[in-house]
Amino acid sequence: MGSAISLRTDFDGARLRLLARQAKDANQARRLLALASIYDGGSRSDAARLGSVTLQIVRDWVVRFNARGPDGLINGKAPGKSSLLNDTQRAALAQAIERGPTPYLDGVVRWRLCDLGQWLWEEFRVSVSEQTLGRELRSMGYRKLSARPRHHAQEADAAETFKKNFPAAVAEIAEGPARGRVIEIWFQDEARIGQKNKITRRWARRGTRPSAPHDQRTRSAYIFGAICPKQGKAAALVMPWCDTHAMNQHLIEISRNVADEAHAILIMDQAGWHMSNNLLVPENITILPLPPKSPELNPVENIWQFMRDNWLSNRVFKSYEDIVDHCCHAWRTLLDQPWKIMPIGRRKWAYGF
CATH class of the missing domain: 3.30.420.10 (Ribonuclease H-like superfamily/Ribonuclease H)
Incomplete structure (x- = not known):
């Protein structure tokens, strides 16, 4: 059986209890109190009972605390599923949006999410839902904005x-x-x-056709x-x-x-x-x-x-x-x-x- 991991030496039980009283995150406060009991000479089993967790989880807390201090005991946001598009595909998508559709080829005069999804499939054989593609475009800095008028016969410069x-x-x-x-x-x-x-345009419930x-x-x-x-x-x-x-x-x-x-x-x-x-x-x-x-x-x-x-x-x-x-x-x-x-x-x- 492996030996217990020692806690870092720049903290003590009194300081961890003070941080627990000041903490705004309930889970962080509970973990600080459990580790404070170890600093005060308690066993890892006592810390596990105080935190209502297993010994393995206490070990994980010690590793996180040693690495990042009290902030390591705050739950981070889950990374989520990795993006379906790589950097090359995002760059190509951005160029397509800036260039705009070619009506006789793409069949539309403005890009919709469904059109861009079809374009991605034809170009890269990547299947992306409209919801996912919308989030991807927003993360790239794109929004659906009103276009300013431009005369069709305007001189180029x-x-x-x-x-x-x-x-x-x-x-x-x-x-x-x-x-x-x-x-x-x-x-x-x-x-x-x-x-x-x-x-x-006007606000209305999804699925309805306002008049x-x-x-x-x-x-x-x-x-x-x-x-x-x-x-x-x-x-x-x-x-x-x-x-x-x-x-x-x-x-x-x-x-x-x-x-x-x-x-x-x-x-x-x-x-x-x-x-x-x-x-x-x-x-x-x-x-x-x-x-x-x-x-x-x-x-x-x-x-x-x-x-x-x-x-x-x-x-x-x-x-x-x-x-x-x-x-x-x-x-x-x-x-x-x-x-x-x-x-x-x-x-x-x-x-x-």
Whole structure:
């Protein structure tokens, strides 16, 4: 029969009892008291009876205590089953996700877990359930996120060129019409809100198919909206039409919200009513047009998505006046939440130089 393993000499019974009183883990406290009895001259059998375990388990406690001290007596998390994917397969999976599916080959325009599971089987002959694959993707840092809009006919380098040249454009305006003034960067866009409304996702029990009201009438209004993400400011008008006259009224509203000592750089797309020769631009605003077909550069697009998801979708509007009332209420609610405007609207390329 093997001899008993000696306990480490940098502890004693009194110290272990003190640690047991301070311990927040009941199992750790019980094990500390059992080992304290050994330090005080008790037998291993006495320690086993005190801990309500066998002699072999007491031996295991001694080994863990000698190796790691009191922390070694805390139960660790079980390692669980090893991953079905190795590093090479994870790297290939990450590349497939970043690349996206090829519709004519993969049959889908966005990856679902079932599609990725099929891809893994075809590439590596590895069978992974959707639940396991979902956990694997989350551990790799992937989440299902809303995609920003991108025009199908956009020039390949137009957006990157605009971002690269943006600091120089701001500097030119600062030396010209904005000389001696603080620069405020604003973004502007319009959104059509009508009776033929959108339906958004909603919470429901698994296995059910939730429903939402969907109107087929065609009355609508337009929100002319602009935000200054750095300041958390916004300015908007709700108009019955979308033309140069409406845009002129919106420019007046934006101008009123620019600080007295500031000059606004207003970034917006190249819609006809934005570039019209009949546009009356206030003295404290300089318009900086976005490159064609580049909606992803305009964070107001994300403001519209946020407003629709929270206040304007899944509704039936009774009349044009009802549409206007809901649009005004939604915008005023947004104004009361500048902490929402800031993270939704901030872009590193616009403020990171």
